[in-house]
Every structure is written in structure tokens, then in C-alpha cells.
Amino acid sequence: MRTARREAAAWSVVALDLRVLTSDSSWSVSLMHEPKQQQDEHGTEIIVRELRDAGWTVQPQRLRQKLGDV
Structure with missing residues (x-):
């Protein structure tokens, strides 16, 4: 993410x-x-990638809880 x-x-x-x-507390x-x-550039850009890597599954509840802290 970048913002300015x-x-x-x-x-x-x-x-x-x-x-x-x-995974970490x-x-x-x-x-x-x-x-x-x-x-004069300004705004916020969010790039999401690699969510479907082999062997890794998103844990929606845990992710929602952690991102609430951001």
C-alpha cells in the first residue's frame, strides 16, 4: 500500500x-x-497479490481481526 x-x-x-x-500473535x-x-500526485493505492499461493489458505476470521488493527 502507498499513500501521500x-x-x-x-x-x-x-x-x-x-x-x-x-499466523503470528x-x-x-x-x-x-x-x-x-x-x-501533485496524491491518494492511496492498495495492491493485493499472491492470495492463492499453493499450500496457503486465507483464514477470514483471523485476517479480519488482524486487519482491524491496521
């Missing part, structure tokens, strides 16, 4: 590993910054 206000110089970027998020994410290509 119009006046910010860079995007704030985080990546969530849903396997870790649903505690978790943390690193906040990174990505320079904007154009200064």
Missing part, C-alpha cells in the same frame, strides 16, 4: 505479508518512502 498527501514530497509505503499477519511493518514522480 498532495503537499508531501514522497509516498509512504508499507507491505503486509498476510501469511505472517494471520504480534506483527510489525516497515514504513518506507518512495519519491513521487510528479509533485
